Amino acid sequence: MRASTDPSAATGERYRQFADVEARGLSACYEEWARGVADDPATVALIDRLPPTQRQPNLVFTSARFLGAPVAPFPSFAHWLAEHWEAVEGVALTHATQTNEAGRCAVLLPALAALAAENGPLALIEVGASAGLCLHPDRYSYRYRLPSGERMLHPADGPSPVVLDCVVTGRAPIPERLPEVLWRAGIDLNPLDVNRPADVDWLDALIWPEHDDRRARLQAAVGVARRHPVEIVQGDLSVQIEALVARARAETPVGTTIVVFHTAVLLYLDPASKERFAAQMERLPVCWLSNEAQGVVPGVLQRLSVTPPETSAFILARDGEPLAFTQPHGRSIRWLPDSVSSPRPAG
Numbered sequence: 001m002r003a004s005t006d007p008s009a010a011t012g013e014r015y016r017q018f019a020d021v022e023a024r025g026l027s028a029c030y031e032e033w034a035r036g037v038a039d040d041p042a043t044v045a046l047i048d049r050l051p052p053t054q055r056q057p058n059l060v061f062t063s064a065r066f067l068g069a070p071v072a073p074f075p076s077f078a079h080w081l082a083e084h085w086e087a088v089e090g091v092a093l094t095h096a097t098q099t100n101e102a103g104r105c106a107v108l109l110p111a112l113a114a115l116a117a118e119n120g121p122l123a124l125i126e127v128g129a130s131a132g133l134c135l136h137p138d139r140y141s142y143r144y145r146l147p148s149g150e151r152m153l154h155p156a157d158g159p160s161p162v163v164l165d166c167v168v169t170g171r172a173p174i175p176e177r178l179p180e181v182l183w184r185a186g187i188d189l190n191p192l193d194v195n196r197p198a199d200v201d202w203l204d205a206l207i208w209p210e211h212d213d214r215r216a217r218l219q220a221a222v223g224v225a226r227r228h229p230v231e232i233v234q235g236d237l238s239v240q241i242e243a244l245v246a247r248a249r250a251e252t253p254v255g256t257t258i259v260v261f262h263t264a265v266l267l268y269l270d271p272a273s274k275e276r277f278a279a280q281m282e283r284l285p286v287c288w289l290s291n292e293a294q295g296v297v298p299g300v301l302q303r304l305s306v307t308p309p310e311t312s313a314f315i316l317a318r319d320g321e322p323l324a325f326t327q328p329h330g331r332s333i334r335w336l337p338d339s340v341s342s343p344r345p346a347g
């Protein structure tokens, strides 16, 4: 079956796929809406007025909620959508699905901290950074729920207003302290600005209906990001990455480990672009951390020796080697038993 973001798939199929794989277990409302759309030719016909790239469920539902669509059973939603279609179309044509989930730092952190413990301080480059909320892993607090009990971690200057909760299974290397980050920057096709209220409202609408804890976390993380501005270069990740790695190299002390990471980004690339980016990661003097849906990063699924727990689970990988299964919004991490822990030398 093809992803809900695949513009070549029929709209009904994309919505059914979204219900079955992406929304199931995460949002009862979106699962019901997506199934409702898939079974309703009139709503499909409405959505088919959009170009194929803009028909994705997350974009259409977010655009509707951005404009005030009530969280209600599908028949009411379908009625509302038909009445407000022109406005929804206007938003869907001018916006993109750029969910920025600081919670994903909780699943990146064990890998980042392992790199810092082995190699020293880090320079972080996030490709597909949206508003850059995942570029502050050293400025958030963490509550890891391990089988043996809770482990709290705080930034060096004390507890953060953002506390990321994460359930841990397997022998994840939960660190004693947060990694030192000397330099950070992002790349995005369309960087969002935490100082622009319309951008923050869009980020808020992108959070799924039932996820009130994520909405509160977004506001707190936006506060952190406003206090610590980070440059996000506008452009395509493959086009911009080489210059940004060179800048990180030039602007940090010798021996700094440059980490290029991404979460929930590569699914938006066509197969040739994914291959091109993976080849760049192989060639550049960086450590590469990916946290993406199954089958999205070339080669990662093939190197897996364990069956993923759910189809929606992401795979965290370092230099293409799977490390863990992660919940897509960072709520849990299941470390793999035989995952590697040594990075490639970072040039």
Ligand SMILES: C[S@@+](CC[C@H](N)C(=O)[O-])C[C@H]1O[C@@H](n2cnc3c(N)ncnc32)[C@H](O)[C@@H]1O
Pocket: 096, 097, 098, 099, 100, 101, 102, 104, 127, 128, 129, 130, 131, 134, 187, 188, 189, 190, 235, 236, 237, 238, 262, 263, 264, 265, 268, 269
């Ligand atoms: C779903 S958001 C994820 C944001 C962030 N990584 C996170 O996990 O919270 C995906 C982001 O990737 C960006 N993106 C998609 N394709 C891109 C490309 N080819 N080059 C740069 N950014 C891209 C989008 O603009 C969007 O902001």
